Amino acid sequence: MKYFNHKIIGIAMMCATVMACTDKYDCNLQVEKPEEVANSEYLASFDLLKSYITRDASSPFKFTANLSSTDFLKKDIAYSTILSNFDGIDIGGSITPVNSLKEDGSFDFGGMQLVADAVKGTDITLYGGTLCSNQGQRTAYYNELIQPIIIPFVPEKGKTVICDFENDELGKAYGMTGGSQAVVENDPDGKSGKALHVGTDDNKAAYSHPKFNVKLPEGRKLGDYVNLTIDMRIVNEDGIYGAGMRVFINGKEFNVGMNAKTFGCNPNTWNRGAVISLNSATAPGFILPDEMKGLTEFELAVGSASGGAQYFLDNIVMNYELPGTGVTKIDFEKDELGTSYPMTNGNSSVVENDPEGSGKVLHVGTAATPCNRSYPKFTVKLQNGRTLGDYIGLSLDMYLIDGKGGWGDGMRVVINGQEFNCGQGPFNFGCEANKWGRDKIYITFLKEGEATGGGKIAIPNSMKDLTEIELAVGSGSGEWHAYIDNINLHWKADDTIIEKTPEEKKNIFTEEMNKWIGGIVNAGGESVKVWNIVGEPLDKTMDANTFNWGEYLGEVEYARTAVKQARDTAKIDLNLFVSNTFNQSDEMGQKADELIALVKSWEADDVTRIDGYNILLHAVYSKDATSQKANEEMISELFDKLAQTGKLIRVSDLSMMVEDTEGKFIQTSKLTADERSAAANYIAFIMKEYRKTIASDKQYGISISSMTETSTGNKICPWTSGYNRNGMYEGIVEGLK
Template sequence: MNKLYKMAMLFCTAAAVWSCANDSVLDFEYAKPESIANQEKIDAYKDLKTYVGRSGNPDFKLGAGISLSEYVSGGIVKRLVDRNFDEITMGYEMKHGAVVKNDGMFDFSGIDKLLAATQQSGVTLFGHTLCWHANQNAAYLKGLIAPVIIPSTGGPSWDLVTGNDFESDNTSNYQVNSNVTMAYTAAGEGANGVGRALKLTNAAVRANDWEAQLFIKFSPAVQAGEKYQLSMDIRSDVNASYPTQAHVTPGAYKHWDFFGTISSTPTWTTYTKEITVSAEQATCGVIAFNLGKTATNYYFDNITLKKYNPTGGSTIIEKTPEEKKNIINQNLEKWISEMMKKCAPAVKAWDVVNEPMDDGKPYELKTGIGKTLAADEFFWQDYLGKDYAVEAFRLARKYGNPTDKLFVNDYNLEYNLDKCKGLITYVEYIESKGQKVDGIATQMHISINSNKENIAAMFQLLAATGKLIKVSELDIAVGTADVTETMLQKQAEMYKYVVDMYSKYIPAKQRYGITVWGVSDSKKDSSWLPGEKQALWDIQFTRKPAYARFADGLNEMK
């Protein structure tokens, strides 16, 4: 109910000594503005974590994602978090790029401060994250697998640009279009009966030879006047001939000819061709082989592309895929073991693998192959293969506490239900290889207009796994800085809906908890959801309607 306000006016009758001979009070009242009344109702709510029904949800953790500096500084964010949440997750500071320096040494100074602060406050710390493709010290990792360069002693040389004998499964520089399948021969079926070869199948005669293509990628791109030599062992199940083209990137045609037309027979032969790059071929970094005119199996082995250096060049010794795999595996173990041992006294749960599934191919893993990578991107799976997560979980289990809860974390699971299913399938694969996955975390960076049916369906899919389920990075963007009261109410209802669906479909024994990603709205110049009003508190740390409805949802969770 709105309070009534009274104002009193004192009227004084002047006398010789300016004293008040008489005073009277004029009373009037007005209704409190609705916005103030509504805010008072929100401010009357208790701290968020007090609404969690602990008897029915004894292990549930209400979390907040914040930065290390926000917490260890002891300012308003820390005080707000300590009052309202059970657990915190660092946005960046526990990741590889924040801890591993350019010389490979570990800088735990920030984490030491964080551990001390959480021990003092009693707030638990969730480990985020051990194995991810972003926020890595990619320069250090790539340096470990870089080629060995032996300086030249002078004189002309042919310097290796790229090559492959196909004895390992790394085909990162090789790509085919949708009409060609790529595989390997059995051991002993390579050139001259040695090792393996690359096997390409074009199943039908195409109207155009370029409808079935193999691409060999290399860098840097060729320049006019340079000399290159292509050498490879080839054969095909039937006699065939196929032209080559110059492409800038796979499928981006540049010139009709690159290394001539190649003829192959059922017998292994060696094809060698030298060219001087023409102006029409300049800037190309891909050799395209047009295989579409003959329906057959094509075989390639011992491919080398070399560049002529008239003044002599350094000898470049590339590490084999197997050597790279061993080096990266060793460094994954070094990273996980050191991180787990440092944090074991305080951290009892981890995102072991973060964002593994591809958005466009949701049943497959992400890859950095064929992409221009950011400076901090390093795809462990491109070197360790599909079992990279198997290894990450093995190491986390080995070096952490025996009772640690280990999660896989991914985003857009409510947006793309196939991605949710793909992640569940990958978890099943990890466990088929002998490693236990305790939980699945769904990030849920959503909006006030997100599909509610999908949200409910996602929780049902996750619940059916029997795993612990965590909402790991919840925020709900309004999507505009020009927010209206209607938008704020819609946001509030969506926050409650998420909690309602979580409690409806996730059995109590599987509820690890819900973590909101950031406690206050982002500033307009923020790198994360700038000006999109996504949080429970506004930028001035005033509670929003979302706070109240989120608390209502927690209070109703039995």
């Protein structure tokens, strides 16, 4: 290609003729046109771009440019430039699933419909966008579609009626904790049937309370119950104040923190359903001791602690609620002193009295022989109805004797012989030397696959259904010497999570894919015969808009499904291309091999057909001669590999930039005339290499990335921002010839 700079080639000459008899002279000076004007006139001498295309009537070759659907519909200078210079437009980048999404989750295909209608009756060929890609998707919406159904944990609730006296004979007496009497009588109001009359006018109940023998239903224990409710009717004001309401369990007295008056009673009036909490110190209530929580049979007494009480009781009920959390505890209190526990790797662990007097503890190792990565073992039966998968962590108290084992290489938990390192030693948890670290060590249990360390371990899926385990725990140190106590395995009743099956997910996303493909192909109608069926399959980008169709539809099947949906929807024969970006920095030959292999895998079913390859080519002219030679060789290799497929080949989004010898892009406003000329020559080379290498009946066309360039950008285009031709115009002309 010959590119004219139009430098001044004439030299102005002034000749002075000195004549003896006169001072008169003639001057004829001619100045050439400025270089910029000369270049403009030179470029203006070229015809319209598409007039330079050499093709026969059967050639599929089309020369096009990227243009958004909105810019095309404006019908301004961009529209007229397209009509004059190009065979068609590429609008794919302007209509995507992300920017076509409506608030209700459906797609707006109006932009495609408008531009498809606009090209009817014209010679403009319309190239649709990408029908299926892992990029540019409404990923957050798709992920919502497969969220599991979560049924919140609802604790089982119920009640156990202790006494309502309806089945008792009138006059039946109940025992009292002291003197006076408790006798079944009719409700003094004559409304609720029978009730228990405690005390009499003449024999008041003096700090004496009626007793009831309680046997809980099968499967229930006292710790399951959250409160006790009673109906109470004070006779006159007998015992309405006094020392307050009391509850006795097996003779142990509990003060609920209120007298009958503040409990809600008034003279000679029923206080129905008054509540006494069994697990709160807030009045009216008390904390049930741990040692009583396992009771299934016990003696219950309840009433007003007064020197002169008289009242009626009815409907004594205990309400249970199975907890959502709990612990399985090892605390050594029931062990005999001197009881020995086995160790995972030798040494000793013996039950002793806590030197600080808190009760019994386990002494692990000795001063002479500290434990060398050896931990005490315990056989643990988990909470009834719970499995290891319900447990969320392990805690224990530790007293480090002389700080031995405080660091080490992490607290260890051993379950059925499999050892787990939580990544933190006792000191990291806040324990100190020669001091109890109460409530300091808590090792969180995670699910398989979650990140461990920092005080966390992951329980394998293979263990989650265990109901009984051999547990060992201790400091992963070569010299651990300590007391340990209160080893608690914490459980939590999780919400019920119903995951969607792989088949359900596949059906959901097959339908979602069809919403886009079917909708956009229908909107394009007969105006759009060419689509990128799969876009950027080699792109490994992971961002907020990345969605991997193959994960749910199958790594090969997703492309086959897309092809089938497109062909089934269209009322015309479509040409479907696989599209991928090729940057000058890529190993283009290797990338072409990957793309070709991918297409072959899709077509291996002998049903799926991909018509061609659409290569989005981002070229770079390098001022480093060695790099530029490699660039040109890669272009040649790319087209050679594509030609061998025998499929239609299209080059789109063709762009050109210039980089200096250090590999930095040069802004268009800073390019020299020589640099622009070199870039124009390179784009001509690319286009000619394509026309030379690809068989003429497989040349589906070339599309340029942009018609106009900006002064702040790096992309060189055939027109300036004001639609004046520049040197790239001539390069494209040369490439089209």
